[in-house]
Amino acid sequence: MTRPLITILDDEPDIRTMLADALEEAGFDTLSFGRASAFEAALATHTPAVCLVDLSLPDTDGLAVVHRLALEQGAIVIIISGRAQVQDRVTGLELGADDYIIKPFDPAEVVARIRARLRAGKPAPQSGNTAEFNGWTAHFERYMLEDAEGHETPFSHAEGEVLRLFLDAPKRLISRAQMQEHLGGAASESFDRAMDVRISRLRTKLREDPKNPQLIKTIYGAGYIFLGDVSWR
Structure with a gap:
C-alpha cells in the first residue's frame, strides 16, 4: 500500500x-x-x-x-x-x-x-469524482468547476470539501455541527468564519446572486441546504 x-x-x-x-x-x-x-x-x-x-x-x-x-x-x-x-x-x-x-x-x-x-x-462511497448539477459540472479530481458552455473556474481543496458535502446531501439541511464533524474542524469563531468565507466563494464561482442565492441557501439559525439536482459519475 x-x-x-x-x-x-x-x-x-x-x-x-x-x-x-x-x-x-x-x-x-x-x-x-x-x-x-x-x-x-x-x-x-x-x-x-x-x-x-x-x-x-x-x-x-x-x-x-x-x-x-x-x-x-x-x-x-x-x-x-x-x-x-x-x-x-x-x-x-x-x-x-x-x-x-x-x-x-x-x-x-x-x-x-x-x-x-x-x-x-475521501469521497463518500456513493460518490464519484465528477458531479453534474443545474448546468454545472464539478471535477473533483482536478478541482475545477465547468459551466454549460465549457468555461472553467478553479476551486481550492477547502472549497471542494464544502462543495462535496453539499453535493452528497442535496435538499437536506446541513447544520454547522454536521459541517464541523465531516470537515474535521474544531468548534470556534474562526471555523465558523472560514465556512462562511468558503460558502461565499462557492456562491461567487457558481454566479449566485449574493442577496438571493438559488443553489446554496442559508437557513438562519440552522445551517445550509443545497437545492440543486445532483448526478454523480
Whole structure:
C-alpha cells in the first residue's frame, strides 16, 4: 500500500525533524524543506497528500504559499505557526488552509489532525469524482468547476470539501455541527468564519446572486441546504 506523502515547510530544523520522525513512525512518507523556493520546486515532481506550512519563512510570506497551494494544488494544507491571534487563524483559513495548528504542539496532535483531514477528504462511497448539477459540472479530481458552455473556474481543496458535502446531501439541511464533524474542524469563531468565507466563494464561482442565492441557501439559525439536482459519475 502506498504511504501518503506529507511535506513539511518550516525554517526550524528541530521542528522538521520532530514532525518527520512522528509522521514516518505513523506510516507516512515525508519531505522536509526550510525554504519556500525549494518546497515549491519539489511540487513539480511530487504530489503530497498534505502540506504542513509554517507562516514565518526566510524567503517569503507563508500565507502567500498557503494561498498558492489552495488555488493550484490538490493537497490538504495545514498551517503550523507560532502566531496564535484569532485574526491570523481566520486569515489563514480564508486563504484556503484546511486547518491551523499553533506552536508549540504535540506531534501526536499533528498526526491526528492529518488523519482526520485525510478521512474527511475521501469521497463518500456513493460518490464519484465528477458531479453534474443545474448546468454545472464539478471535477473533483482536478478541482475545477465547468459551466454549460465549457468555461472553467478553479476551486481550492477547502472549497471542494464544502462543495462535496453539499453535493452528497442535496435538499437536506446541513447544520454547522454536521459541517464541523465531516470537515474535521474544531468548534470556534474562526471555523465558523472560514465556512462562511468558503460558502461565499462557492456562491461567487457558481454566479449566485449574493442577496438571493438559488443553489446554496442559508437557513438562519440552522445551517445550509443545497437545492440543486445532483448526478454523480
